[in-house]
Amino acid sequence: MDLAAADGRSLHVYDSGGDGPVVFWHHGTPNIGTPPRPLFAAAGRLGVRWVSYDRPGYGGSDARPGRSVGSAAEDVRTVADALGIRRLGVLGHSGGGPHALACAALLPGRVTAAVSVSGLAPYEPQAAGEWFAGMTPSGEAALRAAVRGRAEKEAYEASAAYDPEMFTPADHAALAGEWAWFDEVVGPALAHGPGGLVDDDLAYVAPWGFEPEGVAVPVLLLHGARDRVVPVAHARRLAARCPAAELRLGAEDGHLSVLREATAALEWLAGRE
Numbered sequence: 562m563d564l565a566a567a568d569g570r571s572l573h574v575y576d577s578g579g580d581g582p583v584v585f586w587h588h589g590t591p592n593i594g595t596p597p598r599p600l601f602a603a604a605g606r607l608g609v610r611w612v613s614y615d616r617p618g619y620g621g622s623d624a625r626p627g628r629s630v631g632s633a634a635e636d637v638r639t640v641a642d643a644l645g646i647r648r649l650g651v652l653g654h655s656g657g658g659p660h661a662l663a664c665a666a667l668l669p670g671r672v673t674a675a676v677s678v679s680g681l682a683p684y685e686p687q688a689a690g691e692w693f694a695g696m697t698p699s700g701e702a703a704l705r706a707a708v709r710g711r712a713e714k715e716a717y718e719a720s721a722a723y724d725p726e727m728f729t730p731a732d733h734a735a736l737a738g739e740w741a742w743f744d745e746v747v748g749p750a751l752a753h754g755p756g757g758l759v760d761d762d763l764a765y766v767a768p769w770g771f772e773p774e775g776v777a778v779p780v781l782l783l784h785g786a787r788d789r790v791v792p793v794a795h796a797r798r799l800a801a802r803c804p805a806a807e808l809r810l811g812a813e814d815g816h817l818s819v820l821r822e823a824t825a826a827l828e829w830l831a832g833r834e
Contacts (some may be wrong), residue, residue: 564643574614577658581608583649587657591750591758593620599739605822607831618757619750631770633660634667639662650830653679656761661740665778667773674779674833675708676826679816682795684766685762707762718755729815773802780806783826785814
């Protein structure tokens with residue numbers, strides 16, 4: 562379905578329906594917002610109602626140039642109001658992690674708990690070397706281009722190519738198995754160009770519009786210790802800054818293979834409705 566934001570933008574929304582605990586899915590970069598099919602069996606057992614949307618610039622949602630990570634909370638509030646949802650948990654993977662934390666910080670009384678899987682920590686220019694440490698060269702180059710501004714980022718994406726080295730052997734095994742689902746959400750996200758990806762990366766390296774210290778609800782941080790896309794130091798930094806955070810590390814996992822623990826994370830989240 563499509564909903565109108567307060568500024569007139571269209572938001573493309575997904576809703577599985579039902580009257581169980583609501584989990585709002587925040588997709589990665591670059592994906593569309595289709596809820597994660599590999600978790601449907603667990604969600605069915607838990608009675609979870611999936612709600613999600615395409616972030617601005619992806620799929621059926623209009624672009625919002627200059628958006629911040631924190632602006633996701635405004636869109637989630639719009640969706641929740643339209644669907645009559647009073648309370649919800651938030652679950653984000655990769656680029657969705659910061660957006661899930663944004664909702665936890667900026668929608669007090671509505672968001673019950675948050676899960677961030679393989680998520681970034683806020684960018685700190687004075688500690689840029691530490692923030693980039695451990696990323697594959699292609700991932701670092703993509704985000705350093707964003708630091709230099711929109712023109713540099715757009716130029717980078719015009720010639721960028723997929724780098725399989727960003728993923729560990731465990732990640733590739735996950736992609737060959739049930740998480741082949743990502744093939745269904747990456748292609749459509751880029752069908753009309755890299756605009757959503759560009760806006761995401763620009764937002765990650767700009768002020769987020771909130772501080773992790775402002776997240777008062779329970780937070781679960783799930784991360785692979787061998788992650789080459791978002792190195793595990795990001796999770797450790799978030800854990801140190803979020804007062805209510807629990808950190809779970811997959812010792813042998815990368816950016817995607819850590820999703821093998823997502824069912825347990827969904828159980829943790831649904832139990833806090």
